[in-house]
Amino acid sequence: MPTQLIKSPAGLLRAAAAGVDPVGFFHRHATGPSPLVLTFPGLGEVKFFGTADAARDILTMPAAQCEAPTPNPIEPVVGPGSLILLSGEQHHRERSLLLPAFHGDRVKKYSGIIASATCEEIRNVRPGDSIAVRQLAVAVTLHIAIRVVFSVAEPDRRAMYTEAITALMRANTAPLMLVPALRRELGGHGPWARLLRLRDDLDRLLSDDMDSRARGGLAGADMLDVLLSATDDCGRGRKGQGMHDQLRTLLAAGHETTATSMVWALYHIYRDEKLRQRVADEVTQANTPAEMVALPYLGAVIKEALRMHPPVPIVLRRLTEPLTVGGVDCAAGDVVGIALYALHFNPDIWTDPNLFRPERFLDSRISPFEFAPFGGGHRRCIGAAFANSELSIAIATIMKTLELRMPARDRTRPAPRGVARGIAVAPAREVALDVIDRY
Numbered sequence: 001m002p003t004q005l006i007k008s009p010a011g012l013l014r015a016a017a018a019g020v021d022p023v024g025f026f027h028r029h030a031t032g033p034s035p036l037v038l039t040f041p042g043l044g045e046v047k048f049f050g051t052a053d054a055a056r057d058i059l060t061m062p063a064a065q066c067e068a069p070t071p072n073p074i075e076p077v078v079g080p081g082s083l084i085l086l087s088g089e090q091h092h093r094e095r096s097l098l099l100p101a102f103h104g105d106r107v108k109k110y111s112g113i114i115a116s117a118t119c120e121e122i123r124n125v126r127p128g129d130s131i132a133v134r135q136l137a138v139a140v141t142l143h144i145a146i147r148v149v150f151s152v153a154e155p156d157r158r159a160m161y162t163e164a165i166t167a168l169m170r171a172n173t174a175p176l177m178l179v180p181a182l183r184r185e186l187g188g189h190g191p192w193a194r195l196l197r198l199r200d201d202l203d204r205l206l207s208d209d210m211d212s213r214a215r216g217g218l219a220g221a222d223m224l225d226v227l228l229s230a231t232d233d234c235g236r237g238r239k240g241q242g243m244h245d246q247l248r249t250l251l252a253a254g255h256e257t258t259a260t261s262m263v264w265a266l267y268h269i270y271r272d273e274k275l276r277q278r279v280a281d282e283v284t285q286a287n288t289p290a291e292m293v294a295l296p297y298l299g300a301v302i303k304e305a306l307r308m309h310p311p312v313p314i315v316l317r318r319l320t321e322p323l324t325v326g327g328v329d330c331a332a333g334d335v336v337g338i339a340l341y342a343l344h345f346n347p348d349i350w351t352d353p354n355l356f357r358p359e360r361f362l363d364s365r366i367s368p369f370e371f372a373p374f375g376g377g378h379r380r381c382i383g384a385a386f387a388n389s390e391l392s393i394a395i396a397t398i399m400k401t402l403e404l405r406m407p408a409r410d411r412t413r414p415a416p417r418g419v420a421r422g423i424a425v426a427p428a429r430e431v432a433l434d435v436i437d438r439y
Helices: 008-018 024-027 052-059 088-102 104-109 109-123 133-150 156-172 172-176 191-216 225-228 242-272 273-283 289-293 297-308 383-400 408-412
Strands: 034-040 044-049 129-134 314-319 322-323 328-329 336-340 402-405 419-423 422-425 433-439
Touching: 008 034, 024 156, 024 419, 034 336, 044 052, 044 419, 052 314, 052 322, 052 336, 088 104, 109 133, 109 383, 129 133, 133 242, 133 383, 133 402, 156 242, 156 336, 156 433, 172 191, 172 314, 191 225, 225 242, 225 328, 225 402, 242 273, 242 289, 242 297, 242 328, 242 408, 242 422, 273 297, 273 383, 289 383, 297 383, 297 433, 383 402
Parallel strands: 044 336
Antiparallel strands: 034 044, 129 433, 314 336, 322 328, 402 433, 419 422
16 A cells, blocks of 8 residues: 655654644545555654554554554653553563552542532623633643642642643744754753753642651642552552652643643534533533533543644554554554544544534444543553543533633634643634623
8 A cells, every 4th residue: 555755854844834734734635545654753764554454453462463653742741651652571560559549439539629629610700701612721821730649729729730740842943842852951050951950840849748748648639649548469569750650640631731722622612502502401401520521522622622622633653563553554663643624524434523413422432542641552541531521520620610601702713723732732712702701
């Protein structure tokens, strides 16, 4: 089968184009069964696929047959010991230590925190205000992350975390993410040295809370307690810098992707009055966070937002053994990936893929190889269930508390383009909602 090969330096330019406009790029180029090959600095060539057959081959391959490709754009923030970057036995061990924090019963216990954190972030909103949705979504998800991981409810302490995390995320600029060769300290000066200083600032906060928790005993009330007390199959716990890397992953990476998904979901809800009314009618029937999570139409809206706007648009694996992917023979050492914008808009899978139609998730059962916003297989996002609960509860809480409307000019103009914002793909323009009343 032929391969659309884009070689350096043209391949680097096209890879940059994919980063600037991932939706448009993969719509234009990844339309058939042949892989699209792009070249990325430090990573080399990546074969991208957009079919369900290829997704099945990639997501079901055994753990021993692949590894996480590095360097990774998020590595400067999360650190080399993050679950996202580990492979083999290290990945299996860290995942087993993290899993108890995301067990279904524990995720249910976090639901009250999600609702109360959302209420707190919108308590000062008044009729006549205009809400910048991305700003609100980031505030809500970061508040939730800090509360769920550390039980930090005190505003001053939470503000310290918020400032440290926000500064670190902003310091991981596009050049540092995309060009690993720039990750040099230069005698303690420059963007990379500044990022490392900010990472150290956050780590000091993490160490203080870990030390305090260890002295006071573990109550098991939040994720930190679970992570500190977790042991692997051999009865060993986690030590050293690895704990900091996992906590930074939970705090930094988790909140930004969920915030972006919340922005897109709210955009589509308030852009279409009929859709908004249907969600609003359903939300009024939910009186508890558990009932919010179970709302079928709201759940379908969130899934459709994730289909059209997956926050992280690619799923990558580096092969350690030869593998046939979608009928294409790939060698050991090759990096293969799923282009989610190609998969999620593939007309062979989705009817009218450019239309926002939540009913598609109510009308039929969707294969995990057709819809993969959280990846899949042994590397599926460990926080997927928590993220879905968080989105449902936060959106339902906002809609039960505030009567919002999108300005008429924004309802009629074309949808914003998706562009890279940090580690996620967010709307190119700010989404604003007018506050009509409080319920």
